[in-house]
Amino acid sequence: MTIPFTHVDWAAIVPVSVVAVTALIVLLADFFVSGERGRYVPITIALIGLGISAALAAKQFGHNHDAFFGGFMTGGFTTVFEEIVLLAAAGSVILYANIGSAQRVAGTTAIMLWSACGAMLMAGAANLMMIFLGLELLSLGLYALCAAADRRTARESALKYLILSSTATGFLLFGMALLFGATGSVRLADLVAPILAYNPIYWMGAGMFMIGLLFKLSMVPFHSWTPDVFEGAPLPVTAFMSVATKAATLAVFARFIYAALPLGVGDRLLIPVWIVAGISMIAGNVGMLAQTDLKRLLGYSGIAQVGYILVALAGSTPQGLRYALYYLTAYALMNLGAFAIASAISDAGEEGSQLRSYRGLAFRRPWLAAGMTVFLLALAGLPPTAGFLGKILILASSAANGYIWLGALLIIGTAISLYAYAKVVRLMYSREEAPVHEVRPFVPLAWASAALCAVAVVVMAFYPLTPSNVLPLVR
Amino acid sequence: MSLVLVTILLPIVAGTLLFALPRNSETAARSIGTLVGAATVATTVLAGDAQWSFRWLSRPFTAAFHFGATPISFWLALLLAICTACAIAATRVSRTRDMVALILLLEGAMMGLFLARDLLVFALCWDLMLIPVFFALIGWGEHPATAWRYLIYNFAGGLTLLLATAAFGVIYGSTDVIGRSAAPFAGGWAEWIYAGFAFAFLVKTPVWPLHTWMPPTYSGLPSPMVSVVSAVQSKAGLYGFIAIALALLPAYVHAFALPLIILGAISLVYGAVIALVQNDAKRVVAYSSLSHLGLIAIAVASGNQLALQGALVYIVAHGLFSAALFIVLGYVEEREDTRSLSRLGGLGWRNPRLAGALCVAALAALGLPGLAGFAGELIILIGVYQAGYVWAVIVALIAIVAASAYMLRLYQDIMNGRPADDVPVRPDLSWREGLAIAPLLVALVAVGIYPAPLLGTHPAAAVTTSSRTP
Numbered sequence: 001m002t003i004p005f006t007h008v009d010w011a012a013i014v015p016v017s018v019v020a021v022t023a024l025i026v027l028l029a030d031f032f033v034s035g036e037r038g039r040y041v042p043i044t045i046a047l048i049g050l051g052i053s054a055a056l057a058a059k060q061f062g063h064n065h066d067a068f069f070g071g072f073m074t075g076g077f078t079t080v081f082e083e084i085v086l087l088a089a090a091g092s093v094i095l096y097a098n099i100g101s102a103q104r105v106a107g108t109t110a111i112m113l114w115s116a117c118g119a120m121l122m123a124g125a126a127n128l129m130m131i132f133l134g135l136e137l138l139s140l141g142l143y144a145l146c147a148a149a150d151r152r153t154a155r156e157s158a159l160k161y162l163i164l165s166s167t168a169t170g171f172l173l174f175g176m177a178l179l180f181g182a183t184g185s186v187r188l189a190d191l192v193a194p195i196l197a198y199n200p201i202y203w204m205g206a207g208m209f210m211i212g213l214l215f216k217l218s219m220v221p222f223h224s225w226t227p228d229v230f231e232g233a234p235l236p237v238t239a240f241m242s243v244a245t246k247a248a249t250l251a252v253f254a255r256f257i258y259a260a261l262p263l264g265v266g267d268r269l270l271i272p273v274w275i276v277a278g279i280s281m282i283a284g285n286v287g288m289l290a291q292t293d294l295k296r297l298l299g300y301s302g303i304a305q306v307g308y309i310l311v312a313l314a315g316s317t318p319q320g321l322r323y324a325l326y327y328l329t330a331y332a333l334m335n336l337g338a339f340a341i342a343s344a345i346s347d348a349g350e351e352g353s354q355l356r357s358y359r360g361l362a363f364r365r366p367w368l369a370a371g372m373t374v375f376l377l378a379l380a381g382l383p384p385t386a387g388f389l390g391k392i393l394i395l396a397s398s399a400a401n402g403y404i405w406l407g408a409l410l411i412i413g414t415a416i417s418l419y420a421y422a423k424v425v426r427l428m429y430s431r432e433e434a435p436v437h438e439v440r441p442f443v444p445l446a447w448a449s450a451a452l453c454a455v456a457v458v459v460m461a462f463y464p465l466t467p468s469n470v471l472p473l474v475r
Numbered sequence: 476m477s478l479v480l481v482t483i484l485l486p487i488v489a490g491t492l493l494f495a496l497p498r499n500s501e502t503a504a505r506s507i508g509t510l511v512g513a514a515t516v517a518t519t520v521l522a523g524d525a526q527w528s529f530r531w532l533s534r535p536f537t538a539a540f541h542f543g544a545t546p547i548s549f550w551l552a553l554l555l556a557i558c559t560a561c562a563i564a565a566t567r568v569s570r571t572r573d574m575v576a577l578i579l580l581l582e583g584a585m586m587g588l589f590l591a592r593d594l595l596v597f598a599l600c601w602d603l604m605l606i607p608v609f610f611a612l613i614g615w616g617e618h619p620a621t622a623w624r625y626l627i628y629n630f631a632g633g634l635t636l637l638l639a640t641a642a643f644g645v646i647y648g649s650t651d652v653i654g655r656s657a658a659p660f661a662g663g664w665a666e667w668i669y670a671g672f673a674f675a676f677l678v679k680t681p682v683w684p685l686h687t688w689m690p691p692t693y694s695g696l697p698s699p700m701v702s703v704v705s706a707v708q709s710k711a712g713l714y715g716f717i718a719i720a721l722a723l724l725p726a727y728v729h730a731f732a733l734p735l736i737i738l739g740a741i742s743l744v745y746g747a748v749i750a751l752v753q754n755d756a757k758r759v760v761a762y763s764s765l766s767h768l769g770l771i772a773i774a775v776a777s778g779n780q781l782a783l784q785g786a787l788v789y790i791v792a793h794g795l796f797s798a799a800l801f802i803v804l805g806y807v808e809e810r811e812d813t814r815s816l817s818r819l820g821g822l823g824w825r826n827p828r829l830a831g832a833l834c835v836a837a838l839a840a841l842g843l844p845g846l847a848g849f850a851g852e853l854i855i856l857i858g859v860y861q862a863g864y865v866w867a868v869i870v871a872l873i874a875i876v877a878a879s880a881y882m883l884r885l886y887q888d889i890m891n892g893r894p895a896d897d898v899p900v901r902p903d904l905s906w907r908e909g910l911a912i913a914p915l916l917v918a919l920v921a922v923g924i925y926p927a928p929l930l931g932t933h934p935a936a937a938v939t940t941s942s943r944t945p
Binding site for chain 2: 404
């Protein structure tokens with residue numbers, strides 16, 4: 001028996017393989033270390049592995065190659081999404097420096113890296129089977145990670161995620177089956193045949209596929225699982241889910257709508273998606289208003305933020321994709337920074353996600369409060385941050401592509417969201433209570449991560465890096 | 476590095492670095508802040524109309540960090556610099572260091588706003604200047620709801636400005652348009668773009684019925700901060716009307732002039748009437764601001780050249796006397812621990828210098844000839860009369876009479892009468908306090924006697940090419 005793949009095919013997934021192997025090394029290294037200090041070993045190994053993988057992925061930028069018979073496409077689009085996933089993984093793994101028990105760090109880090117492999121596969125997946133493979137790899141890891149905390153809510157979170165995510169996967173898989181039925185092929189490249197526009201099976205399949213993706217993106221009305229799962233999961237897992245899952249799903253979504261739709265279908269098929277994005281921007285931001293937990297708050301916030309990114313994609317223009325990537329990167333940095341600060345103020349008993357533990361933070365930990373303020377105001381789209389410029393770019397794209405009504409909904413949603421974000425800021429800067437926690441752990445990794453994210457969020461506002469050559473390809 | 480850039484960055488950098496001082500350093504923070512404020516005055520003058528530009532975006536439209544004073548914005552920047560320096564010198568609140576830092580950050584953001592030659596940078600600074608005021612409101616404000624009201628109102632305005640800017644940029648291709656005699660903008664979306672701008676500007680000014688954030692904000696903020704906010708931040712909207720709406724969308728300003736004049740007239744009368752019955756001294760000045768800014772809004776909307784020149788004089792005049800009024804009221808509150816007009820009284824006997832300062836500021840506010848307020852009001856009224864809005868002039872005259880009533884009432888209730896028994900007796904203005912307010916009073920007299928430089932700059936120059944368009 002011969003394996004029909006050449007070394008070129010394997011080279012395409014080297015960044016993914018590096019991450020997978022790093023996870024194995026993390027597990028092996030765990031045999032030789034122990035104790036509280038030991039938790040830095042898996043984190044360091046993971047960061048090195050992710051760094052190597054990021055460098056290798058960056059080298060593939062601009063090299064469009066169709067590996068595994070159309071299963072995995074390298075190129076600018078894949079590279080950018082892979083880098084965002086790697087960034088998310090690095091930003092989340094770092095949080096284990098202060099969260100969870102030391103014995104568990106190696107295991108959870110390894111699983112998170114394998115999840116990241118799945119997300120990276122989704123970034124480059126150009127056929128339905130590879131999409132499903134990546135999605136399952138990502139999700140299976142996350143089910144385990146969600147449960148990996150000594151709280152009842154963690155297990156509840158894992159179960160909820162398992163059931164609802166499986167439902168979504170069911171939709172996705174059924175849609176894929178129908179698409180396969182309509183075309184007789186699993187390759188996205190074969191989905192562009194114009195004749196499909198007249199095939200009801202195609203329409204049903206594409207619709208189911210969309211619903212599955214919207215479920216994963218937690219768009220209204222498929223969003224209700226997100227806050228609960230985010231709240232229950234350990235902090236690093238929440239950080240990872242809030243960025244990597246969304247980035248990977250957006251990659252599949254963007255590739256599908258940019259490169260795998262028959263001519264003329266997009267206008268009709270995608271209108272419901274844009275409406276859903278519009279509703280999500282309002283509902284997500286309204287949902288934030290009453291939250292008392294940072295993780296829930298950011299869960300709702302993520303619903304709205306992904307809505308903003310979809311607005312950039314409306315109209316399927318190359319410019320829109322670049323702005324979506326810009327905003328996605330900014331969103332990743334803001335979220336990872338906010339979670340890093342949450343981990344820096346958490347102690348053994350409690351993850352720093354309860355909003356009441358932020359009361360008066362500015363007087364106890366001024367730098368952390370200042371950093372959190374930057375991230376929250378950036379999420380609200382206030383200058384001088386990448387959130388502001390990202391919103392401008394998205395608004396411009398919506399105006400240019402004739403989706404100004406989505407721009408108007410974005411404006412309304414943003415106005416609502418400011419109240420929720422600024423509420424946390426006010427809490428941090430109001431001195432109404434004596435300091436509750438006098439423990440002041442210094443967590444260098446979390447501080448470094450937060451500082452880097454804050455600098456990047458501000459610098460990105462002045463140097464808008466929107467790479468060209470990022471159009472998704474399917475062949 | 477260009478002096479323009481120094482003018483904007485100096486307060487921002489200094490404000491940020493102030494946080495490195497020890498938390499309880501009061502005199503050091505105030506001295507450094509005052510020095511920085513004075514330096515900003517100098518750089519504003521020295522920079523003149525120098526320009527500095529740095530490419531920001533090339534797609535979807537071109538935008539640049541392009542700064543430089545126009546004939547109008549030069550005076551606003553100078554006003555801002557002077558008011559800030561005086562306000563910082565007068566600062567004496569709890570956590571002085573933080574307050575001085577916030578005022579400097581606010582100055583930097585507003586300096587960027589007035590010196591911006593790019594619409595997108597203008598919008599950026601528009602949102603940026605909300606943040607220091609929001610922090611001041613949550614740190615020193617009396618009621619948390621005030622902070623929310625300020626933030627939500629103004630952010631909503633900022634967002635419509637943002638949407639309008641994005642749409643404008645996409646259609647026009649560039650946002651680097653402020654202060655250029657560019658062709659007037661027209662197109663399918665122009666009305667909506669004008670609506671977006673106008674909403675933002677009206678909220679910020681504010682004009683009735685969008686003013687409800689203003690009185691609590693002005694009475695809730697500590698005096699030094701509110702003197703900057705009321706003197707200069709409230710002018711951002713009017714500046715936007717003159718430099719952006721009138722220059723780029725003149726046809727729409729003219730088409731919608733009447734509604735704007737009506738709103739201005741309502742603000743004018745409403746503010747004056749409410750100011751007559753307020754008991755809180757700061758609120759009297761807040762509502763008087765609403766009234767005065769209504770007059771400027773009428774002048775801008777009338778589109779008359781003379782009225783526009785008068786508007787610039789009155790913008791500067793109002794900035795000077797409202798800053799002076801709020802600083803003096805801050806001194807009064809420091810001494811007597813109350814702003815209630817019914818409790819205050821008889822301060823003038825023991826504090827003649829304080830009484831003198833309040834007297835000059837109040838007389839300027841009620842439009843006494845020889846002081847800055849009169850020059851502006853007179854030119855505006857002649858201009859609006861020329862433009863044919865006779866009824867608006869009559870309404871304005873009524874409000875100006877009312878202004879004498881509430882300003883004299885303010886003065887009388889605080890300074891004249893029998894000294895109140897239940898408020899403490901404190902010493903008169905110290906040298907520091909006197910020096911802090913002196914530049915404002917001198918400027919009030921100077922502009923009142925010799926407003927020619929302001930008129931000579933011909934604020935209409937930026938809009939002459941277009942404002943004749945029907």
